[in-house]
Amino acid sequence: MFEQITRGSRVKSPWLLHYDCSSCNGCDIEVIACLTPVYDIERFGIINVGNPLHADILLVTGAVNHRNRKVLENLYEQMPHPRVVIAIGSCALSGGVFREAYNVVGGVDKVIAVDVYVPGCAAKPEAIIDGVLLGLEKFKKLSNNWRGVGGIFREAETNES
Amino acid sequence: MPVSTIPFGPQHPVLPEPIHLKLTVEDEVIKEVVPALGYVHRGLEKLAGTRDFHQMVQIVERVCGICSMMHAMCYCECVEAMMGIETPPRARYLRLIWSELNRLHSHLLWLGLFADSFGFESLFMQFWKIREKVMDLQEATAGNRVIVSVNVIGGLRRDLSPEQQQTILNILDRVEDEMRLLEKPLLGDYTVMKRTKGKGIVSAARALELGCVGPTLRGSGVAQDMRQLGYEAYGDLAFEPRVEKDGDCYSRLKVRYREVFQSIDLIRQAMEKIPAGEIAAVVKGRPEGEGLARVEQPRGEVFYYVKADGKKYLERIRIRTPTFANVPVLLAMLPGMCLSDVPVIVLSIDPCISCTER
Amino acid sequence: MRAETITPDQLVGACARMKAEGFRFVTMTCTAMDENSFELLYHFDKNLELSTLRLTTSKDSPVHSITAVYFAAFLVENEIQDLFGLRFPGLALDYNRTLYLDEEIRDAPFCKNAAAEKNTAAE
Numbered sequence A: 001m002f003e004q005i006t007r008g009s010r011v012k013s014p015w016l017l018h019y020d021c022s023s024c025n026g027c028d029i030e031v032i033a034c035l036t037p038v039y040d041i042e043r044f045g046i047i048n049v050g051n052p053l054h055a056d057i058l059l060v061t062g063a064v065n066h067r068n069r070k071v072l073e074n075l076y077e078q079m080p081h082p083r084v085v086i087a088i089g090s091c092a093l094s095g096g097v098f099r100e101a102y103n104v105v106g107g108v109d110k111v112i113a114v115d116v117y118v119p120g121c122a123a124k125p126e127a128i129i130d131g132v133l134l135g136l137e138k139f140k141k142l143s144n145n146w147r148g149v150g151g152i153f154r155e156a157e158t159n160e161s
Numbered sequence B: 001m002p003v004s005t006i007p008f009g010p011q012h013p014v015l016p017e018p019i020h021l022k023l024t025v026e027d028e029v030i031k032e033v034v035p036a037l038g039y040v041h042r043g044l045e046k047l048a049g050t051r052d053f054h055q056m057v058q059i060v061e062r063v064c065g066i067c068s069m070m071h072a073m074c075y076c077e078c079v080e081a082m083m084g085i086e087t088p089p090r091a092r093y094l095r096l097i098w099s100e101l102n103r104l105h106s107h108l109l110w111l112g113l114f115a116d117s118f119g120f121e122s123l124f125m126q127f128w129k130i131r132e133k134v135m136d137l138q139e140a141t142a143g144n145r146v147i148v149s150v151n152v153i154g155g156l157r158r159d160l161s162p163e164q165q166q167t168i169l170n171i172l173d174r175v176e177d178e179m180r181l182l183e184k185p186l187l188g189d190y191t192v193m194k195r196t197k198g199k200g201i202v203s204a205a206r207a208l209e210l211g212c213v214g215p216t217l218r219g220s221g222v223a224q225d226m227r228q229l230g231y232e233a234y235g236d237l238a239f240e241p242r243v244e245k246d247g248d249c250y251s252r253l254k255v256r257y258r259e260v261f262q263s264i265d266l267i268r269q270a271m272e273k274i275p276a277g278e279i280a281a282v283v284k285g286r287p288e289g290e291g292l293a294r295v296e297q298p299r300g301e302v303f304y305y306v307k308a309d310g311k312k313y314l315e316r317i318r319i320r321t322p323t324f325a326n327v328p329v330l331l332a333m334l335p336g337m338c339l340s341d342v343p344v345i346v347l348s349i350d351p352c353i354s355c356t357e358r
Numbered sequence C: 001m002r003a004e005t006i007t008p009d010q011l012v013g014a015c016a017r018m019k020a021e022g023f024r025f026v027t028m029t030c031t032a033m034d035e036n037s038f039e040l041l042y043h044f045d046k047n048l049e050l051s052t053l054r055l056t057t058s059k060d061s062p063v064h065s066i067t068a069v070y071f072a073a074f075l076v077e078n079e080i081q082d083l084f085g086l087r088f089p090g091l092a093l094d095y096n097r098t099l100y101l102d103e104e105i106r107d108a109p110f111c112k113n114a115a116a117e118k119n120t121a122a123e
């Protein structure tokens, strides 16, 4: 019962965590622009949070480098199951123009599993909103099928509430 | 009182970008600050070895998505000077217009984030709402909201039609009106003053000694603005740097707020004087020798050094961005301040980490 | 570009002179000339005029840090330590080559003989 309520409310109002891995800022400010009155992603019940323990959706912008790779892995680890990762911008997809640079590992999918890819340099806010909604669909499916195998899900759940 | 160390960042709600500060605090007062960078370092300067000097324009644009236009402009100026190319007068005016649009959106972005840093969220939303108008202008004129990729070596890739010029002017009138409305809640508000006045003070002498640039320097009473160099069309227009005396967060806020109107004014002046004609010069040959160029970005002076030996690839390109120069002064501002003032002070230099580390 | 050529021993003195004359430290540029020698440029600004000091050095002869004169130089000196492997004794805040780079990249990427551009292949 309790599990069902949490599950339902998480789908209705997913919380979003944004992490910037060596992005040029272009995609970052577009992500923030999505939160402001003109694009207003909050109308979908989405709120931007700073704490990975509260987040359901992880938005990543920019190519991964050797140092922030650890931060990204860490954030991803802390997020409760099920979770959806959305990569935003050419950099996050493949490394973009920085692909050949010595300190760049590559796209986000080199480090963690990505569910939705939003292309563009910089990705437009419309595209980002579209991507987030696609991610939400997936999130819905994931949570319906999720039975907390091995207790990971349950544990995360109880910690959170 | 025992001393403790508090990490600030790299993932922090008020900072859109990852910077890490190790704060040593005694009680709630900051004793020492050590920054840790490297979360955004990509190694762009090295890419000069694999991209030719025309392609580098696209790379330097992506040093920073907020002032992309000015990075490209500075790089082009530098290479043009090395190759002895004279850009057509119309191109010089167009570059000015686009770079002032860039500055406008950057300052509006900062005003919003700064308001957010002391928890004034509705003001944040207001500024970003105004900013969207400028973003729309950039998209309508250049085809991309953020990376305004209009520069090529020798001039520009795009022109502004008379209708577009008129649209820019019309929309800027609206932006100006809305900005005037926000003057009272921003500069006259008791809470805002409480949070910003007397915080993070640097004197003019100290700022110069620490190599500080841009609005941070002008907020301390030094009238230095690279636009005084008269690059592009700035030499033809009436221009006075905006200066405030106190050197605290409130002064820096005021400088940037007033620069918004200055940018609008510069665009209007440029629109009046813009000559007709070509927008790009013919480029032949390859750069050789060494070149330096400086441009005033929203955050301050950007410095480009290019070295080439007549080959397709440049030998060295060095970019010193404004935030890089402002980090030392940030370290001087923080000690003695309260822990809760850290976000406000850090944001008051308008940090752009992706510039800093490239 | 005008530049005054100096030797590494004159460096700190020359910077102190610049400071006394009221110059603002802009930045430093390092360029690898060949496998072992580097060219360092120190840029200063006064009243919108740039002046530059130029010196050449080699990998095994460290250049004294100027952070005692211009504290602002600490970031750029650390950056050069990271990217070129050149050392600056006397650095006020020494990151010991970890300002930008992590263990994955240990050789200086900007040197002429630097290993392949990329360590972790992007296939």
Ligand code: SF4
Binding pocket: A022, A023, A024, A025, A026, A027, A028, A061, A062, A063, A088, A089, A090, A091, A092, A096, A097, A120, A121, A122, A123, B062, B065, B146, B147
């Ligand atoms: S995709 Fe383009 S705009 Fe986005 S972070 Fe990368 S370079 Fe910047």
